[in-house]
Amino acid sequence: MSMSDNQGPLWEVFVQKKSGQPYVHCGNVHAFDKEMALQNARDVYTRRNEGMSLWVVPSEAIVASSPEDIGSFFEPANDKIFRHPTFYQIPDGVGHM
């Protein structure tokens, strides 16, 4: 295996287990184009019946928050208990929410 980085750009792989369920991120692959990315994802991540459908997305298309944003992005939600619907009675028939 060549150590030099000539394996093409990275693609993030999302697998859907069954129709209707969300696509779950499972890792990434190298590939030179869309078709190859899809094939590589199939070969690497669905060898053991992990899914019925695949998405591949160029890694560079993903915009991520950074660790130093944790404070300003997420912590203010901690003390906003009124955002949780705990003040309502949920009828039994609703089930999981």
Added chain:
Amino acid sequence: MNELVFKYLLRISDSGLILAQRISAWTGHGPFLEEDLALTNIALDLFGRSRSLLDYAGNLEGKGRSEDELAFFRNERHYYNHLICEQPNGDYAQTMLRQAFVDAFELLLYTELSKSKDQTLAAIAAKSVKEITYHKRHSFSWVKRFGNGTQESFTRLQNAFHELWPYTGDMFEPIEGETDLVKNGFVPDLQKIKTDWEKIIKDLLEECNIRLPENVYMHSGSAKALHTEHLGFILAEMQSLPRAYPEAKW
């Protein structure tokens, strides 16, 4: 009739087995991790298919030979695999072009075999068609990539083509008595498959700017178990362990 079906089963299972042995030599040496895994998956598909076919062949023969005995205790002169399957891996262009030639052939062959009057053969073939459809998609996309990549990738594909093309005619050589199997609806007529195969390959290579030559000498012989110098070495490596330790289990 059983003897004839037995031999036909050897012809198609040996082709898968020897090609699988060839491409599994890439395992751990692929151009990058994902492709390494892809080709190894394909080798495993081919091994799996050959196991089913050899198991069925052993049952038909009725001499109690298992799939392993048929795979590991037959010599070169009893192997019927197509010559192209035993040709060296070369570079990745050569491996992928060999694969594309075989995949296109197998997809046509196994699609027809899935309609065979022999129900076991039809069932094995039907399962294989799904696998081969994917193999072909994989090898064809690589061949197109080599053909339309850089000057170097094109030159490598061109060299691979000159190396391999004379071995393609051998895939369409029937075994002795195969016409009887065709008449009985057990197996398809190879001449029909040849016409379709040539069209598919011509289209593929045109996309890669490679023109099919006319009147090239075609090697043949595998239908009579006559092989190129490579098969002996492949079998020596593949069979050495079970021959040294016939009772070995793994």
